Amino acid sequence: MRLIARHIRKDYGGRTVLKDCSYEFDAHAVYALMGPNGCGKSTFLRICSLLERPDSGDALFSDGATMLLPDLSLRRRITLVLARTGVFNTTVYRNAAYGLSIRGAGKAEIARKVKEALNFVGLGHKIDQHARTLSSGETQRLGIARALAVEPEILFLDEPTASVDQENTEIIESLIMKMRTDGKTMVIMTTHDRDQADRLADQVLVIRDGSITRH
Amino acid sequence: MDLFLQAISHAFSLIVHLDPVLTGIIVLSLKVSGYALIIATVLGLPAGAFLGLKRFPARDLAISTINTFMGLPPVVVGLFLYLLLSRKGPLGFMGLLYSPSAMIIAQTVLAVPIVTALCHSAIMSVDPIIRQAARTLGATDTQETLAVIREARYGILSALLAAFGRVMAEVGAILIVGGNIAGYTRVMTTTIALETDKGNFELALALGIILLAISFLVNAALHFVRKKGMVHTS
Ligand SMILES: Nc1ncnc2c1ncn2[C@@H]1O[C@H](COP(=O)(O)OP(=O)(O)OP(=O)(O)O)[C@@H](O)[C@H]1O
Ligand SMILES: [Mg+2]
Helix, strand or coil, X not given: CEEEEEEEEEEECCEEEEEEEEEEECCCCEEEEECCCCCCHHHHHHXXXXXXXXXXXXXXXXXXXXXXXXXXXXXCCEEEECCCCCCCCCEHHHHHHHHHHHCCCCHHHHHHHHHHHHHHCCCHHHCCCEHHHCCHHHHHHHHHHHHXXXXXXXXXXXXXXXXXXXXXXXXXXXXXXXXXXXXXXXXEEECCCHHHHHHHCCEEEEEECCEEEEC | CHHHHHHHHHHHHHHHXXXXXXXXXXXXXXXXXXXXXXXXXXXXXXXXXXXXXXXXXXXXXXXXXXXXXXXXXXXXXXXXHXXXXXXXXXXXXXXXXXXXXXXXXXXXXXXXXXXXXXXXXXXXXXXXXXXXXXXXXXXCHHHHHHHHHHHCHHHHHHHHHHHHHHHHCCCHHHHHHHCCCCCCCCCHHHHHHHHHHHCCHHHHHHHHHHHHHHHHHHHHHHHHHHHHHXXXXX
């Protein structure tokens, strides 16, 4: 699946945050989105993950030559991991199972995929722990596992390593690296760390004055 | 003093021997308040969720109104329902006055604003990030709302317990619309009022003790639920 951002514009209370953002994102590649605080990175991710409507322009998705309608079924093929995870007040397992259970997946399928996702982020041994008792690094990883459990074709990560320590940063980076080599998921992440962007991404992009440019 | 001690000992003997009149009254009380709570939940929880999660014009007005109705004087509710249900009233044809159904309606009217207002505040206290998280994972509008309700479950349970406690202890409204008919519409509070008036303290005291015990249990449950809700909210 490809994502085409076409002339996306977004204003908040009369102030233009995104003026004209256009870019074509290829399937299976990793993109890092940079730019100063408040330049509109998170806004861009929310719009591209269909959580928010732009004031003009579009986030378009295509499968080969077919354009996809922005409906529930498309929304369920993409996932955004928020900068602050927002864990549900329940166990690690149930958090990770949420996306699958609202899709009506069967118990066995949920158990298999949740375990796989939690093992992938290194939380397999914390499956029954209460999610609100995790450290912030573990919480961030749970957020990623929760998103990966539904096997999205596009994964948006909003500052996945902003509030975690060195060790967790390395774990999360290696996860992204692994997704890049697996080549099954498009990843679009935001970061303030230039070196990290270079390490992880096939393409580094910058939002400046409301537009996206290649770095 | 003698009268008092005698009454107390008789009261306990009624309780210990599970006096059929006593248990009948207790069962009816629990039934009336239980049904009222169920109906109030069916109406008040969605209303509270709607007020908490949807933006619409006059939302603030609706919330203020509900909060005002929380403090509705029971006798006034009783009076209005009496006028509605009495034979000449607009709903008189249903023949509900002086029946347990009328009492259930009265308690429901009292409980709905409580359930709505407290569920509303329970839902408002859920971090908005929860809604967003549900949405990012592919939730529909309904699933998103359910995720928030699930998150507010302890607060909602507290709301229901508080409403139950309030209507169980209420007397003004059900006395007016229930009429205190022996073996038919007499519940704990109305019986206490009537028997005390007649000087029959044994039954009144026995019911008073039971009422206190129920109130204690409700409050203990409330405390337990709040504590449980607190554990993992930081
Ligand atoms: N819902 C909103 N209502 C009003 N203003 C908003 C809203 N969301 C974002 N903004 C504003 O839009 C601008 C861009 O915000 P955004 O969160 O997209 O920036 P960002 O690039 O992600 O910043 P950071 O690096 O700090 O995360 C900010 O000035 C912010 O205040
Ligand atoms: Mg941001």
